Amino acid sequence: MAKQVYQCEYCGMLHTTKANAEKCEASHIIVKKVKEHVYDLSDKPKYPMKIKCEMSNGQVVVYYRKAGIM
Numbered sequence: 001m002a003k004q005v006y007q008c009e010y011c012g013m014l015h016t017t018k019a020n021a022e023k024c025e026a027s028h029i030i031v032k033k034v035k036e037h038v039y040d041l042s043d044k045p046k047y048p049m050k051i052k053c054e055m056s057n058g059q060v061v062v063y064y065r066k067a068g069i070m
C-alpha cells in the first residue's frame with residue numbers, strides 16, 4: 001500500500017504528516033501585494049522588468065524579470 005504524503009504548496013517538499021506540511025507552508029514568506037511595476041521603455045514594455053512586492057512579513061522586496069514567459 002502506498003504511503004500517504006503531504007506536499008507543501010509553496011516549495012513542493014513532501015512530508016509524512018499534514019501538520020509538518022502545514023508548518024512548512026507557514027514558514028515561507030510569500031508575496032502579499034505588488035506595490036510597484038517598473039517597465040523598461042526600450043524593451044517593448046508589455047511586461048514589467050521589475051516589481052516591488054510587499055511580503056507577508058511586511059518587508060518590501062524587488063524582483064527582476066530574468067527570462068521570457070513561462
Ligand SMILES: [Zn+2]
Nearest residue numbers: 008011024025
Ligand atoms: Zn515548504
